[in-house]
Amino acid sequence: MSPRRTALLAGLALVPSLWPGAVAQGAGSADLKALGTAYALYVGAGYLRDTCVKRDPASAAKVNQAYAAWIKAQNLGAFEAQLTQRVGRAALTQLRADMAGSLQALDSALQKLGPASRSCPALATQFSSDTFDVRAQVPNLAAALGTGGAAPTPSASASSRPAGASANVAVYSVAQLSSLMAQTLAPLGKASGQQQDAAGLKKLQSLGTVIAVSGTTQRSRSITQEDDRRAARFDVYCYDMANDADNPPKGQVTVAGRVREFDHVTGITLDSCVVLSAAQAAGLKQSTLAVVDAGWQFKAQPAEKFLVAAGQGLKDSEILGAYIEQSTGIGVGGMVLTTYPVSLFLKDGTVYNDPYWAPGSFNYKLSRQLEPQKWGKWTRQGKDFVIRWGDGKTGTFEVKGESRALPAGTKLNGAFQTISGGGNTALGGDLMVVGGGTYTFRPDGTFSGGRFGGSSGPGVAVSSSRKTGGTYAVSGYGLTLRGQGGEEQRLFFARYDQDLLYIGGSPYTPDR
Incomplete structure (x- = not known):
């Protein structure tokens, strides 16, 4: 086994031992173990992709393409939505929060492979390897999910809209949220990464249960904002867009979703993202949050x-x-x-x-x-x-x-x-x-x-x-x-x- 695969396997040791409230949803212990293994690989792959897209822009397109191909090959376009239905949103949210320490260990494993300019192109090739083969490692995934077969792609219906989405939801630009995070982190000095992540998440959640974000995307789950000399310091990620699981939009986009995570290295992740139509976006109020220099990073x-x-x-x-x-x-x-x-x-x-x-x-x-x-x-x-x-x-x-x-x-x-x-x-x-x-x-x-x-x-x-x-x-x-x-x-x-x-x-x- 190659050193890079050994390091990634060690970092992917994220299998949960406890699913709060899951038993009440009717999932047995064997199913929980299978679902935990699959979700660990799913979250780990997404986290690695986030990290590489942010740290090594030169390989971002290659990593995005490899990740999208992996999602399609593993039939995981609707996985998180199905898992939420199976174990309950509260249990899944708690589990995702409990994984923070393990994800940092995974980040350390990635860094041991060398600088991002070397490890990230290598990661792109790993998505198609046995390391990330969810279907091989969890052959009973469909049965554990209760789907009995291939996962259908969710449609863009009114029921797919995140709970709480309404005309009261404000639309923030990526630059506005990036600036908010930069200003939140500035007073923390030498605080640990976990402390920075927690402070950023708390500030984001104070904006409301559901927020809307406008920016641009290049057919990926990453929503960004930039001009000819600078780019937003923190991007926004939406991996489970309900109406485009296998074909994310390209260009200007407005999405709505629940704030799930903030990572001081990679950016902001929204849960249950929905791509809004032009008419839906026009019905929401625009945020007046200030955009400050600290929210940007300058491009070469x-x-x-x-x-x-x-x-x-x-x-x-x-x-x-x-x-x-x-x-x-x-x-x-x-x-x-x-x-x-x-x-x-x-x-x-x-x-x-x-x-x-x-x-x-x-x-x-x-x-x-x-x-x-x-x-x-x-x-x-x-x-x-x-x-x-x-x-x-x-x-x-x-x-x-x-x-x-x-x-x-x-x-x-x-x-x-x-x-x-x-x-x-x-x-x-x-x-x-x-x-x-x-x-x-x-x-x-x-x-x-x-x-x-x-x-x-x-x-x-x-x-x-x-x-x-x-x-x-x-x-x-x-x-x-x-x-x-x-x-x-x-x-x-x-x-x-x-x-x-x-x-x-x-x-x-x-x-x-």
């Missing part, structure tokens, strides 16, 4: 947005230095590697952690507006720095190397390469992604090189390459590459020793 922007003409950006005289620290990253096949990312420290007490363009061609003022999460304010602590980042997080930057501005006309000599990647072969999977580039610099001011990339999976392999050459010029923290066709690139450049260069923010080492 394309580097091209911050390119300006040479000399219109930062001046080398404004830069304190380009420093590197030790961190970890993902390599070819998903292997965890030790990395040394670079940050640009300015004399005005600010720091930027994603240099790509030569400073003189970098629109730092626009960057500070559109991607403040990449900027921080530093104070010196010996040879290291303490940084308070734009998203409110504080950390110590332990300096592992420093680069100063190089004199104009500095010459380079040698071949250098960079390599990056992803995939899951390091976890026993079959997906490998590789990318990189090489440059050969000569003392006469000429260079040659190119970029390459590729991926491989079951029965498929893709590769690409692009070669170039021309002249180069080093000055300060910039490297200007002029191609033979007249094209020009002005990239960030730093040299730490003869064995480590940074070009455009990527590390290059000698190609021996």
Whole structure:
């Protein structure tokens, strides 16, 4: 058995020992055990999907698709509604609350698989494995549910509307609820995750038994809100939408449901969600709850947005230095590697952690507006720095190397390469992604090189390459590459020793 499956199985040990009130509903002990096992897998899969969608947006589409395929293959579209009818809503609600500690253990198991950028793509492949095969582990599920066969998909009728839904229900935007949660958590300081979750849930439940939420969805159970520079910090999830169990809507949507859960990492979950028609939504009042900055998180922007003409950006005289620290990253096949990312420290007490363009061609003022999460304010602590980042997080930057501005006309000599990647072969999977580039610099001011990339999976392999050459010029923290066709690139450049260069923010080492 692979380590990743062992970890997930350990984390999925959620089978309940007590169902309050279930016996009164007529369910025997054998049925309860079967239903408990199935519900544990169902809740665990949903929780893992929530976590990965939030933590690793790059793999969200893949994880969502795998989860939806799993729901359909396991015939679980109406499972929670059927289980509620079988054991009673009070018993199911209490059981779901009792699982909070086990879900945190499951989260820990997921984190042991590595960073989200590695574990979440791997999780997508696991949904189709034996680990999440509910029907195989609980072959008597239909009998325990009392359905005797396949679960029908509930229809969008008036009876499917959550109890208490009426014109008195307020419609909140995802951003409004995200802001409410951010403001609720702010005073808690270093409170535990369970304390944060409890405080958020209490605040949400104070809004009413049933709430309505408006936002957008991409045919998933996740309802979000965003613009071109930011996204709501906490999304809203509706897994048991009563009128679209296998085909969630796409685009603008308004739903109504009971608040079931708040997770300070993933977001807000509603129970018994119903998608409202335009006429139904129009009949509800709009909330006037304030939207505050803390309710948003800023999205990564394309580097091209911050390119300006040479000399219109930062001046080398404004830069304190380009420093590197030790961190970890993902390599070819998903292997965890030790990395040394670079940050640009300015004399005005600010720091930027994603240099790509030569400073003189970098629109730092626009960057500070559109991607403040990449900027921080530093104070010196010996040879290291303490940084308070734009998203409110504080950390110590332990300096592992420093680069100063190089004199104009500095010459380079040698071949250098960079390599990056992803995939899951390091976890026993079959997906490998590789990318990189090489440059050969000569003392006469000429260079040659190119970029390459590729991926491989079951029965498929893709590769690409692009070669170039021309002249180069080093000055300060910039490297200007002029191609033979007249094209020009002005990239960030730093040299730490003869064995480590940074070009455009990527590390290059000698190609021996």
